[in-house]
Amino acid sequence: MTIKVNFKKSDKIVEVFSGRSLLSIARESNVFIPSPCGGNARCGGCRVKILEGNDLEDISAEEYLRLKDEEIEKGFRLACSYIVKEDIEVEV
Numbered sequence: 001m002t003i004k005v006n007f008k009k010s011d012k013i014v015e016v017f018s019g020r021s022l023l024s025i026a027r028e029s030n031v032f033i034p035s036p037c038g039g040n041a042r043c044g045g046c047r048v049k050i051l052e053g054n055d056l057e058d059i060s061a062e063e064y065l066r067l068k069d070e071e072i073e074k075g076f077r078l079a080c081s082y083i084v085k086e087d088i089e090v091e092v
Contacts, residue, residue, distance in 0.1 A: 006089040007031045008051065022048065022090065023079035033092050039080040041066070046079040053088035 005025055006013045014029045023046055026033045037043040041062035059072060060081040067076055079092075 003084060004087045005029075005084060006052075006087075008089055008091050010092070016084070018085050020084060021080055022077070022082040022084055022088075025084060026079060026092070031092065033079045035080060041078060041081050044078060047071075047076055048079050048082075049091040050075045050077055050082070051089040051091055053086050058083065058085070 001018050002015050003018045004013055004015050005022070007026065007029070010031050012029060012031060014025065016025050021039070023033055023035060023039050033048060034045045036045040039046065041060070044066035047067070054075050054077070060078070062081050063072070063078050066078060
């Protein structure tokens with residue numbers, strides 16, 4: 001199933017297959033998301049804000065370790081751990 005990912009600030013909308021990490025989609029789409037640890041969920045540097053389409057039931061253990069509860073409630077996620085399953089709008 002294909003989904004749309006809207007990278008708001010870069011004004012880029014891409015259509016991709018669901019089930020991939022947001023970081024891999026961004027890299028493939030030439031959208032820069034910092035990832036000091038190389039996308040291994042060790043640093044929290046790839047923090048992004050999901051503006052629309054955030055599935056809060058699917059938060060990884062790594063995200064709980066790297067993000068504060070308040071950040072998660074506001075829509076922040078780790079791009080390396082966030083698996084895109086539906087249309088989303090993201091602020092990098």
